[in-house]
Amino acid sequence: MTNRYVYGIVDGEPIEFETDAVHGEESVYTISYRRLGAVVSDIETTDPEETDEDAQRHDDVLREIMDHDGGRTIVPMQFGMAFESDRALKNVLRGARPAFRRAINDIEGRFELGLKVVRDEDATVDVDTVEAGVADALEPIAAQSVPNDLFSDRLVTNRSYLVDRDERETFDAAVADLEETYDDLTFRYTGPFAPYSFVDVEIGAQR
Amino acid sequence: MFVLDDLLLRPFVGIVDALHTMALDELYDIEALEDERKENQLLYELGERSEDEYRRRKEELEAELEIAREVHDHLRSGKIEVKS
Numbered sequence: 001m002t003n004r005y006v007y008g009i010v011d012g013e014p015i016e017f018e019t020d021a022v023h024g025e026e027s028v029y030t031i032s033y034r035r036l037g038a039v040v041s042d043i044e045t046t047d048p049e050e051t052d053e054d055a056q057r058h059d060d061v062l063r064e065i066m067d068h069d070g071g072r073t074i075v076p077m078q079f080g081m082a083f084e085s086d087r088a089l090k091n092v093l094r095g096a097r098p099a100f101r102r103a104i105n106d107i108e109g110r111f112e113l114g115l116k117v118v119r120d121e122d123a124t125v126d127v128d129t130v131e132a133g134v135a136d137a138l139e140p141i142a143a144q145s146v147p148n149d150l151f152s153d154r155l156v157t158n159r160s161y162l163v164d165r166d167e168r169e170t171f172d173a174a175v176a177d178l179e180e181t182y183d184d185l186t187f188r189y190t191g192p193f194a195p196y197s198f199v200d201v202e203i204g205a206q207r
Numbered sequence: 208m209f210v211l212d213d214l215l216l217r218p219f220v221g222i223v224d225a226l227h228t229m230a231l232d233e234l235y236d237i238e239a240l241e242d243e244r245k246e247n248q249l250l251y252e253l254g255e256r257s258e259d260e261y262r263r264r265k266e267e268l269e270a271e272l273e274i275a276r277e278v279h280d281h282l283r284s285g286k287i288e289v290k291s
Binding site: 151155 | 241245252
């Protein structure tokens with residue numbers, strides 16, 4: 001039996017294109033409830049294993065949707081959401097409609113960028129000074145930011161930024177300036193991603 | 208007498224049980240393993256760790272994480288018993 005694997009939720013025109021989708025599928029399409037649509041691909045299981053390859057495909061598809069048709073806004077789902085029927089999926093769209101609409105409003109025209117600042121192995125740095133310098137440079141440009149785990153003692157800061165598409169170049173330039181300012185720090189600047197860190201939609205019934 | 212002994216001993220058995228659970232928690236620390244998995248990825252991305260080294264460590268950590276998750280599942284379900 002074929003199930004639907006969900007990448008995220010869009011507003012407006014349905015999306016359909018060929019791509020390398022999760023579990024070897026070759027296209028994604030939209031299941032709609034009113035103006036909301038879940039972008040999905042077919043999948044045999046409802047409990048897909050998160051391999052590196054499929055996690056990458058999930059992210060790549062989201063990025064393609066963000067570039068699709070002049071740039072679409074998508075509320076991204078975490079890896080692994082699969083539904084047994086279109087009906088179950090439409091019920092979720094209907095039930096969580098206000099939450100999806102709020103999330104779409106929050107992230108409309110924006111994407112997520114990540115910045116990890118890593119201290120060189122033998123360097124000693126004043127964390128507070130670096131944090132303040134990074135915040136002064138980037139917070140005025142970003143619409144929002146959130147801290148992420150400091151999973152290594154080499155990490156000085158680790159944040160995700162929600163940035164307007166129009167501010168991308170300004171943000172890139174500010175990060176480049178920071179890199180020049182701090183000699184013994186490495187800046188790991190990533191993205192753009194679908195704004196995972198800035199949406200908080202709980203889906204109760206997964207299937 | 209037996210009943211009395213049993214009642215007196217029970218709190219100590221409880222403490223041993225708790226200590227054993229804490230020791231297992233520390234030995235199979237999922238959070239620490241997750242952190243190390245992310246650090247391995249970061250060091251590889253920064254070019255400080257070779258692809259071979261990164262892949263070897265990744266496999267080791269994934270295997271350790273799987274065991275740690277199983278131990279924690281068993282701890283939660285009470286399937287691991289303290290034998291004295």
